Amino acid sequence: MLLAAPTFAWAASSCVDADVAGHTAIEAQHRLQHAPKSKDGDDETLSAQQRTATRDFKDALVRAIDTRLACSDAHAEPAALQRALEASLGVVKTPPPANASGGFGQAVSVEITRGADPKALVFVRAGYGIPCGDDNLLVAYAWDGATWRRVLRWQSDDYAKISGAFGDTFQYETLPGGQIAVAHGGPWCSSRWRNFGLDVFAPANGAQRQRKLFHLDHSYAADFDAADDGLTLKARPDGxxxxxxxxxxxxxxxxxxxxxxxxxxxDTVERIQPIALNGRDFVDEWLVVDDAHARNWSDPDAADGLLKARHALVSGVKDENGPVLNYGPVRACSSGKDRYQVEIDLQSRKSDHADARYGVIHQERNGFTMLALSDKADPTCKGANLMPR
Incomplete structure (x- = not known):
């Protein structure tokens, strides 16, 4: 949830005010912890009281952070700020056992970071436990010469199911152009298949409010054995x-x-290659992206025909759960360097007859290009199967 508020700045306040705001946040935390549970009786659903208490607790956390920054100077050191904020919020440094049954509002955590540049933003991530995961919010502050101004507040919308929380993984980066990218997962109790979100923001600047420039939402497989839970966010020189x-x-x-x-x-965010690690996965992604992206990653001279063939393929094999297909051999072609053919075996929803299509691709320096999509195999593509199942 991007709270579209103007840039906030405060007159210097005493750290007594920050301690009071921290105590208020602790009281809001206790109300969340003791809010009546959902009548559904499962950990994945929030009651109306829990939803209200969640919203109030997040507001109180942000006020506590705002007030702590308001009594800090331009040379605020992240580690010292974090210690002070943790103390005012009553953060317990010893985490609960891994097998502990977490409730709403447990195990509050705070992380404060700042880049080496003297003008770098101060980022504060505040999170807390919920059943089967955690929920997090992010705020960022810029020094305006007199005080710290909040230039970003980013958190989930109100949610009725825990999958609406911003948890599992929570990562953020400042991009070279000053934009902020944030990625998160969505907790769940019964499956490793979750949804993740990626957002790119322009932080508030003067009278201009913070703006969301881009949003991506997609399912992913959480990997709880990985430090990043199976999703990595990285800033690049161009994005x-x-x-x-x-x-x-x-x-x-x-x-x-x-x-x-x-x-x-x-303000422009454009997807570019690479989109996959190998040719078969490129074909898979090419089949599911929108027409504009599929055209961008196709041979310009054949793009119109390729998009028609793509539409016919996908619409001809869809069932209620989506396309029904299997990938066959991936073979090198002698008709050109770095040219490969990917077999696509189709199961029509209208018959039991298995049909096939053949995608011919060219490997580029930084991705692939779709050259052809036909119901006939290219006779020059007779190499060994490079991706046996």
Missing amino acids: VEVRTTISPLDADLIQRKVIYRYRVSG
Whole structure:
């Protein structure tokens, strides 16, 4: 949730005010912890009282952070700020056991970061436990010569299910153009398949409010054995990149790696290659993106025909759960350097007859280009199967 508020600045306040605000946040935390549970009787659903208490607790956390920054000078040191904020919020440094049953509002945590540049923003992530995961919010502050101004507040919308929380993984980066990218997962109790979100913001500047420039929402496979829970966010010289694991069209493959790389220039966020780690995964992604992206990643001279063939393929094999297909051999082609053919075996919803299409791709320095999509195999593509199942 992007709270579209103007840039906030405060007159210097005493740190007594910050301690009072911290105590108020603790009281809001206790109300959340003791709010009546949902009548549904499951940990994944919030009652109306829990939803209200969640909103109030987040507001109180932000007020406590605002007030702490208001009594800090331009040379505020992140570690000292974090210690002070943790003390005022009653943060317990010893985490609960891994098998503990977490409730709403447990295990509050705070993380404060600031880049090496003297003009760098101060970021504060505040989070707390919920059943089967956690929820987090992010605020950022800029020094205006007299005080710290809040230039970003980012948190989830109100949610009725815990999957609406911003948790599992929570990562943020400042991009070279001053934009802010944030990625998060969505907790759940019964499956490793979750949803993640990626947002790119322009922070508030003077009278201009903070703005959301881009949003991506997609399912992914959480990897709880990885430090990043199976999703990585990285700033790049020209923008931002997320790498994670998603479900392919071929259900038998179960999962595949995907790259969401974006060029960010001013307010424009544009997806660019690479989009996949290999040719088969490129074809899979090419089949599911929108027409504009599919055209961008196709041979310009054949793009019109390719998009028509793509539409016919996808619409001809869809069932209520999506396209039904399996990938066959991936073979090198002798008709050109770095040229490959990916077999796509189709199961029509109108018959039991298995059909096939053949995608021919060219590997580029930083991705692939779709050259052809036909119902006939290219006779020059007779190499060994490079991706046996």
